Amino acid sequence: MAYRVLCDENVDPQVTRYLEKEGNVGVHVRDELGTGTTDAEIARYAAENNYVLPTNDSDFLDEEEYGNLKVLYFPDNRTLAYDLASLVAKNSLTLPLPGPPAPETFPDPEEAGLSRSPTKPAHPGTAPPLINGKP
Numbered sequence: 001m002a003y004r005v006l007c008d009e010n011v012d013p014q015v016t017r018y019l020e021k022e023g024n025v026g027v028h029v030r031d032e033l034g035t036g037t038t039d040a041e042i043a044r045y046a047a048e049n050n051y052v053l054p055t056n057d058s059d060f061l062d063e064e065e066y067g068n069l070k071v072l073y074f075p076d077n078r079t080l081a082y083d084l085a086s087l088v089a090k091n092s093l094t095l096p097l098p099g100p101p102a103p104e105t106f107p108d109p110e111e112a113g114l115s116r117s118p119t120k121p122a123h124p125g126t127a128p129p130l131i132n133g134k135p
Contacts, residue, residue, distance in 0.1 A: 005088060006032065006046045008055035010077055015054070018085030026085075027051075043069050054088060 004025045007015050011028070019026030029042055039059050043066050046053045053060060054072040061073060072088060079087075 003052045003088060003091070004050055006042070006049070006051035006053050008042065008053055008057055008060075009035065009037070010056055011054055011084065012081040014081035015085050015088075018082050019088060022085060022089035024089060039066075046070070052088070054084060 002024045003019075005016070005019050005027070007013070007026065007028045009029045013028045013030065016026035016028050016031075029037055033041060033045060039057065042053070043060065045051070047068050047070075052070045052072055054074065056074050056077050058073070060066050060069060060071045072091065074084065074087075
């Protein structure tokens with residue numbers, strides 16, 4: 001699952017290019033909102049646009065103020081751009097973002113070789129499906 005990533009001002013802008021190479025959407029605060037944007041504006045923009053925010057600004061860890069924000073916190077600014085992008089990409093493969101579940105689509109039962117009738121077996125010799133222990 002790819003992340004949509006808004007890199008905070010303290011993150012090297014090159015991270016966005018590496019993120020794109022890893023299959024994620026990467027934009028930088030400077031390009032999207034401009035230099036000097038407040039933390040509150042960054043948080044609102046990130047939340048409204050479903051971005052993850054990689055940052056080393058511990059202010060974003062304040063649950064009361066930024067509880068709806070998806071933050072990838074790294075404690076110092078010495079992490080190389082490629083390494084940070086790689087960490088984000090690895091997280092995107094193993095840690096799906098919380099949010100509404102994807103809508104489920106089901107094939108037409110007849111197209112899938114299933115019966116529409118709950119009492120008629122889908123295939124000869126098979127039992128009908130059980131719902132709460134009843135056919």
